[in-house]
Amino acid sequence: MARLVHIGSVIVDIVMYVPGFPRPGGDVLATRSEITPGGGLNVMISARRQGAAVAYxxxxxxxxxxxxxxxxxxxxxxxxxxxxxxxxxxxxxxxxVDPAGERTFATNLGAESRLDTEHLERIVPASEDVVYVSGYGLLDVHNGRALAHWLTKLDPAVTVVVDPGPLVGDIPADALRAAIARTDWWSCSRREATVMTGLADPARAARALAGRGRGGVVVRVGPDGCFLAQAREVVPVPGHSVSTVDTNGAGDAHVGAFVAGLLAGHEPLPALARANAVAALAVTRCGPATAPTAAEVDEFLTRT
Incomplete structure (x- = not known):
């Protein structure tokens, strides 16, 4: 059975909901908090809830x-x-997480950052699998060059999806080039697309990114949905207006659902339309791994 093979980092989220961010040197009392696994788990949970087989x-x-x-x-x-x-x-x-649902992170690395060539050689995806790579894994502190080199040796039939993450500007240039050259789907936020291209307009940034790799580009634009770029053609995929509670993990929920759609044999546009619905539902709930089930998405789409 075709799987999502996730090469990323599952870490623990210590989440605090605050009335506002403290000033430098200041303090703030959280209204509530939770300790829960997150990071790459959010992508995998989203794909699983849409029916995909997943391996970490x-x-x-x-x-x-x-x-x-x-x-x-x-x-x-x-x-x-x-x-x-x-x-x-x-x-x-x-x-x-502030009252508007926006989140700000500070991360302490652990065992997940020790992935090296020996570990990577244990991973042998089948040709029908989809390999997901996070930009965090391409950083120097995550042995990013080893991961980038491993990608170049993959069976060309294996689909590779890369989400560069908010630290895309810190990925070594050679690792980034290698990842882009082997990527079938590049999925990123509006801000990340701007960092990579210098273009503030997400549609133009998507078009510019599509000229670099061997496949398509998805630029996520929050409640407005996303842009799909293939062969320099850019198509907007409308999103959904919802009451946002917590944006933590929304991008992960989106890309996980998109991969699940690809594994199910859907074309990119309907897969992204469903991913937009998944992300919309995810931000209406508190917590990182809040992606809805397939049944919840079906119900939501019948009402919109």
Whole structure:
């Protein structure tokens, strides 16, 4: 069965909902908080809830956070392709979420950042699989050049989806070029597209990015949906207006649902239309892994 093979980082989110961000040197009391696995888990949970088979090819640590992540992965029916990394726990981030639902992160790396050539050689995707790569994994602190080199050796029949993430500007140029050259689908936010191209207009940025790789580009624009660029043609895919509670994990929910659509054999446009609905529902709920089920998406689409 075709799978999403996720090569990224599952970490623990320490989420605090705050009335506003503190000034430098200041303090603020959270209205509530939670500790939950997040990071790459958000993409995988979204794909699973849309019916996709999923395997996690990243690392988990040997400590309380690592154990928490493995429990959540197994609970979700996600196959683990790597043994636990001995001697170091999984990393974590502190996420501050303001009343508008916007979130700001500070991250401490752990075992998930130790993925190296030996670990990568254990991963042998089938030709019908979709390999998902996060831009975080392409950073120097994540042995990004090893991952970029591994991508160049993949079977050309394997579909590769890359989400560059908010630190795309920090990815080494050679690793970024290698990833772009092997990528079939580049999915990024409006801000990330601007960082990569210098173009503020998301449609123009999508068109510019589509000229760099071997496949298509998706630029997410929040409630306005996204832009799909293929062969220099750009098509807007409308989004949905909802009451936003928490944007944490919305982009992950979108790309996970899009990959699930590709695995199910859908064409890019209908797969993205469904991904827009998944992201819209995700931001109406608190927490990182809030992607809806397939049934919830079906119901939502019948009402819109």
């Amino acid at each position: 090819a990243g690392l988990t640590g040997t400590g309380p956070f690592g154990e928490l992540c493995r429990q959540e992965l197994e609970k979700a029916g996600i196959e683990l392709l790597q043994p636990a990394f001995l001697g170091e726990d999984t990393g974590y981030d502190v996420a501050l």
